[in-house]
Amino acid sequence: MLYDVTIDGKNHRLELTRAGGRWSCRLDGRDLEIDAVLARPDVLSLRIGDMAYEVKSERVGDDLHLWVGSTRFAAEVRDPRSLRGRSRSADDHGPRKITAPMPGKVVRLLVREGESVELGAGLAVVEAMKMQNEIKSPKKGTVQKVLVGEGATVNAGDVLAIVE
Amino acid sequence: MFNKILIANRGEIAVRVLRACHEMGIAAVVVYSDVDRAALHVRKADEAYPIGQATAAESYLNIPKILDVARRSGADAIHPGYGFLSENAKFAQACADAGVKFIGPSAAAMNAMGSKTRARQAMDRAGVPFVPGTSRGVESFEEAEQVAARVGYPVMLKAAAGGGGKGMRLVHAPEHLKSSLEAARSEAERAFADSEVYIEKAIVNPRHIEMQVLADEHGNAVYLGERECSLQRRHQKVLEEAPSPIVDPDMRRRMGEVAVRVAEAAAYTNAGTVEFLVDQEKNFYFLEMNTRLQVEHPVTELITGLDLVHLQIRIAAGEKLPFKQEDIKLRGHAIECRIYAEDPDNNYFPSPGRITLLLAPSGPGIRRDSGMYEGWNVPIDYDPLLAKLIGYGTDRDQAIARLTRALGEYFVGGIKTNIALFRRILRDEDFRAAKLDTGFLDRMLQRAEDKRIDSRAAEVAAVAAGLFAALGSTAQGLAAQEAPDSTTGGGSKQPSNGPGSNWKNASRREALR
Numbered sequence: 001m002l003y004d005v006t007i008d009g010k011n012h013r014l015e016l017t018r019a020g021g022r023w024s025c026r027l028d029g030r031d032l033e034i035d036a037v038l039a040r041p042d043v044l045s046l047r048i049g050d051m052a053y054e055v056k057s058e059r060v061g062d063d064l065h066l067w068v069g070s071t072r073f074a075a076e077v078r079d080p081r082s083l084r085g086r087s088r089s090a091d092d093h094g095p096r097k098i099t100a101p102m103p104g105k106v107v108r109l110l111v112r113e114g115e116s117v118e119l120g121a122g123l124a125v126v127e128a129m130k131m132q133n134e135i136k137s138p139k140k141g142t143v144q145k146v147l148v149g150e151g152a153t154v155n156a157g158d159v160l161a162i163v164e
Numbered sequence: 165m166f167n168k169i170l171i172a173n174r175g176e177i178a179v180r181v182l183r184a185c186h187e188m189g190i191a192a193v194v195v196y197s198d199v200d201r202a203a204l205h206v207r208k209a210d211e212a213y214p215i216g217q218a219t220a221a222e223s224y225l226n227i228p229k230i231l232d233v234a235r236r237s238g239a240d241a242i243h244p245g246y247g248f249l250s251e252n253a254k255f256a257q258a259c260a261d262a263g264v265k266f267i268g269p270s271a272a273a274m275n276a277m278g279s280k281t282r283a284r285q286a287m288d289r290a291g292v293p294f295v296p297g298t299s300r301g302v303e304s305f306e307e308a309e310q311v312a313a314r315v316g317y318p319v320m321l322k323a324a325a326g327g328g329g330k331g332m333r334l335v336h337a338p339e340h341l342k343s344s345l346e347a348a349r350s351e352a353e354r355a356f357a358d359s360e361v362y363i364e365k366a367i368v369n370p371r372h373i374e375m376q377v378l379a380d381e382h383g384n385a386v387y388l389g390e391r392e393c394s395l396q397r398r399h400q401k402v403l404e405e406a407p408s409p410i411v412d413p414d415m416r417r418r419m420g421e422v423a424v425r426v427a428e429a430a431a432y433t434n435a436g437t438v439e440f441l442v443d444q445e446k447n448f449y450f451l452e453m454n455t456r457l458q459v460e461h462p463v464t465e466l467i468t469g470l471d472l473v474h475l476q477i478r479i480a481a482g483e484k485l486p487f488k489q490e491d492i493k494l495r496g497h498a499i500e501c502r503i504y505a506e507d508p509d510n511n512y513f514p515s516p517g518r519i520t521l522l523l524a525p526s527g528p529g530i531r532r533d534s535g536m537y538e539g540w541n542v543p544i545d546y547d548p549l550l551a552k553l554i555g556y557g558t559d560r561d562q563a564i565a566r567l568t569r570a571l572g573e574y575f576v577g578g579i580k581t582n583i584a585l586f587r588r589i590l591r592d593e594d595f596r597a598a599k600l601d602t603g604f605l606d607r608m609l610q611r612a613e614d615k616r617i618d619s620r621a622a623e624v625a626a627v628a629a630g631l632f633a634a635l636g637s638t639a640q641g642l643a644a645q646e647a648p649d650s651t652t653g654g655g656s657k658q659p660s661n662g663p664g665s666n667w668k669n670a671s672r673r674e675a676l677r
Contacts, residue, residue, distance in 0.1 A: 003630045007622050014630040027626060036631045042521045042577065044628050044635075055628035056521060058577040066625040066632075070572055070587060071618060073625040077633045102507070102515050102580075104544050128544040129505070129514035153544075156517055 006076040007066075013080075061157030096138055098161045100154040104128035109150055115143045117163060124148070124160050137163050165481050166190055166240040166265070171205065172230050173245030176535035176551055177459070178205035181243045184473035193237045195230060197223035199543040204535050211237055218545040224248045227255050234264045241265035241480055243473075247547065250456040267480040268434050269455050276430040277453045287450055290429040292422055295441060295449040297364030300324075308345055308363055312338065315365040321345060323352030324360035331355060332399065334366055367449070369601040371442040372396065373408050374454075375423035376464045378475060379433045380485045387420030388468050389494050391460055393439075394600040395589065397512065402582075402605060403589060404460035405499040406467050409560060409598035410446065419448055420489075426453055435461075435476050459502065459552070462531060466498035466556045497560040499567055503534075505548040507580035516542040521577030525570035529556040529563070542579055550581065560598070564590050588613060 003014045015026040025032045035047040042057045056067040066075045108125040111117060122134040123143070144164040148154060170193040171181045178194060182205060185192040194209040199218040206212045213233040216222040223229070225248055234242060242264055244250035250268065257271035268274075276286055288294070296315040301324050302308045312319045312335070321344055323331025331352035333344040345361065353359040371394045379385035392408035393401045411419070423438035430453070437458050439451040461472045479485070507515040522538035534551035536542065542550065553574065555567030568590045574583055589595050592608060 001630070001634055003633060005626045005629045007625045007629065008617075010622065012626040014626060016630050016634055018634075023631075025627060025630075027623065032627065034627060034631075036628075036635075038635050043523070044631060046624065046628055046631065048624060048627065053624050053628075055624065055632075056523070056575055056577060057628075057632045058520065060517070060520075060578060064629075066628055067575065067577075068618075068621040068624045068628070070584065071621050073622060075625060075629045077629050101510060102513070103517050128516050129546060129548045131514050133510070133513050 002080055004078040004080045006078075007073050009074070063157075095144055095162050095164045096141075097159045098123055098135060098137070098163060100126055100135070100156055100158045100160055101133070102126070102128055103155050104133070104153075106148050106150055106152045106154060106160070107132065109146060109148075110134075111143045111146070111161070113143055113146050117141060117143060123163070126154065126160075135160060139163060166477065168193060168211075168237065168239045168241075169267070169477070170195070170230070170234050170237060170239035170242045170264075171209075171245065172224065172242050173248055173250075174200055174203055174205055174224060174535070174546065175549060176533050177245040177247075177457075178203075179208060179535050180533050181245060181473055182208050184471065184477065187471075188474060188477060190477070193233065193239050195224070195233050197545075199545055202540060204537055204540070213237065218543065220248065220546070227252075227258050230255075231258060231262050231264070234259075234262065239264060241267055241477070243267040243476070244456065246456050246459055251454070265480050267476050269430075269432050269436065273430045273432045274455045277432075277455050286429050287426055290425045292426055292429075292450045293448065295364045295367060295451075298362045301360035301362050302345075305342055305345060308341060309338065311363045312341055315363070318366040318368070320364045320366040321348040321361050322364065323348060323356060323358070324362055325356035325358040326352060331361065367441050367443045369444065369603050370394075371408070371410065371601050372401075372439065372451075373411065373419070373442050373448065374437050374439040374458075375419050376458075376461070376472075377423050377427045377432070377436050377438060378472075378479070378485060379427050379436070380479050381433050381482060382484050384485045384488075385424045385427050385432070386485060386487070386489045386492060387423050388464050388470065388472075388492055390416060390419060391458075391463055392600065393460065394602050395605050396602050397605050397609075401460065401502065403499065403501055403586065404463055405497065405560070405563070406463040407494055407497065409600070410442070415446060415448075422448075422450065426450065434479050435472055459549070460500050462533060462552060462554045463498040463500050466531065466554065467494045467496055468492060469495065496556055496558050497563045498554055498556045499560075499563045500552050500554045501567065501571070501586040502549055502582075503551040503553060503574075503576070504582050505542050505550050505579050506582055508582060508585055509580070512582065514544075514548045515580035516544045516548070517579040518542075519576060519578045521575060523573065523575040525553065525573035527566075527570065527573075529566040530554070530570045531556065536576075550576070553586075561596075564596065 001016045005012045005014050012028050017024050023034050025034045033049055037045045039045045044055045046053045046055055058065045064075045066073045104126040106124055107127045110122045117137045119140045121137045123137050124135045126133050141163045145162040148160050168191040169185050171178050182192040191210045193211040194205050195213050195215045196206050197218050215229045242259055249255040253271040253274040256266045259266035298311050318336045321333040331348050333348045335341050335344045348361045349359040373390050373392055375390050376388040390408050390411050391404050391406045393404045395403040426438050435457050437454040440448040441451050442448045505515050506512045518541045519538050531554040536550045555563045557563035557566055571587050
């Protein structure tokens with residue numbers, strides 16, 4: 001299996017093959033001697049050479065993080081032969097989806113559809129655990145769509161609005 | 165002794181009290197709101213009663229509903245935990261009127277302490293040391309000006325009915341007094357429906373040290389040593405330890421005796437905590453009394469060997485304190501970390517949601533009081549405290565070492581927590597040298613964290629990312645219920661390693677090659 005792996009923004013080419021219950025691994029052109037056991041869902045016991053690691057996998061919405069010990073890495077894994085799963089690049093020119101960073105309740109909408117907004121302008125206020133968080137516009141532009149109403153309950157990753 | 169206790173709370177403290185009940189052979193009745201049906205305290209209870217909507221006023225703060233459950237369940241007593249109704253004198257009185265024992269002080273003792281200015285007048289008479297200032301709310305701006313000039317700037321404005329930092333303002337210079345006074349008053353009015361504000365000299369970089377007291381209903385009161393609670397953010401405690409690194413036996417005895425006098429002045433019974441501000445010369449000033457069990461009570465339990473909840477229950481049942489002051493011996497050192505569901509990368513904003521993976525630490529010197537479990541959805545409606553991790557050692561260094569080790573074992577996936585913050589605190593040089601004050605945490609957080617890029621770990625992550633994708637990040641079979649069907653192929657925005665489907669996808673790809 002061939003993977004393009006991005007770890008904290010840095011791209012790696014990873015080749016994994018399994019034969020006779022053993023893995024062989026090539027990372028960025030270097031052969032690594034590895035041995036892996038999935039100890040339980042989302043927890044991998046990994047040996048590279050004689051070094052032992054416990055790696056945890058955490059997926060929330062579309063975001064994948066891997067924890068090596070107590071260090072967290074943002075990860076993306078793509079199959080280079082597939083068109084799917086291309087990196088969703090941040091595009092300042094196209095429309096941007098504004099998502100809820102955590103579950104909560106939309107207590108106030110600060111903009112209406114068609115309104116122009118500056119970079120950093122407040123779009124909505126989401127409340128969770130008695131704390132209010134203002135969701136800010138990531139770009140200067142026009143509010144193309146508002147997808148939630150005041151009082152709506154949202155989950156992490158739900159799209160609140162689209163700024164064009 | 166009671167046969168049945170109703171626990172009028174939720175989260176880790178409800179579980180903590182429930183455990184004490186079971187240890188004492190007492191049945192535990194819990195109440196829960198609509199969003200807490202699956203909460204841990206309900207899972208562990210003997211009887212559980214729904215009491216309404218998530219909004220606390222409709223459930224955990226609703227006195228008639230809770231008393232109705234007490235009546236229906238036949239509970240002898242109610243333990244209020246902390247927060248919610250724990251310091252509500254009306255509730256304590258309503259329990260007494262309904263013939264159910266409130267496990268805590270009397271309504272009269274709470275009333276004496278609840279208003280900070282009234283507490284102050286009672287304490288003044290008992291010879292308790294205070295920060296210079298007014299012992300009652302200021303009537304006018306002119307009066308505020310005079311008091312501030314007399315005690316000297318900086319001064320602190322505080323809401324008489326306040327708590328949790330609301331209605332508090334630090335004023336450095338006379339020209340800011342007027343606007344700050346107005347702001348504190350309106351904030352106090354909004355938060356507590358009481359705009360009374362008083363003025364104190366602000367102690368710069370104080371330590372926050374509190375003394376645990378226990379008083380029975382037969383006139384006996386003891387102190388159980390202090391807790392150092394100087395590590396705070398937004399006036400909320402984050403990490404506590406006992407004993408305080410700066411308190412020696414003589415200071416402990418003096419603070420303890422003042423704390424007992426405070427309790428006696430209010431005819432206080434059950435467990436309570438007397439909070440002090442301590443200045444750089446180790447002068448201590450009475451701040452307030454908390455008329456409940458504290459979040460941080462475990463550190464006192466570990467160094468005294470006592471169980472405060474057992475003792476609360478025994479005191480409420482009418483028993484005498486089973487020891488005298490000279491029997492209380494402190495041993496070792498304990499440190500507590502409050503594990504909050506909050507996002508360090510988003511200014512510690514609350515982070516509720518589903519816990520996808522929970523790996524809990526254990527081993528020597530580790531205690532964990534938790535209200536969460538894997539698969540549970542942390543609701544958006546309540547305080548973000550998930551659990552408390554407490555490390556104990558023969559001395560402070562060993563407690564730090566054990567706690568650091570345990571934090572490395574602790575993993576909460578799916579939501580954000582402040583676990584990493586504690587690793588940073590515990591390796592901080594000033595923390596290790598016990599140079600603590602209430603500004604410590606804000607100063608530490610202002611310094612950029614030295615984040616070394618560990619290329620070896622990044623390489624491990626890269627290899628693991630591929631292995632998770634190849635194996636299915638969740639083990640085969642176990643994941644079936646979670647797996648979205650990603651066989652729909654191209655055009656899906658789902659990355660190719662969507663949970664559960666990978667095993668299937670991987671073998672399919674293998675077969676194609």
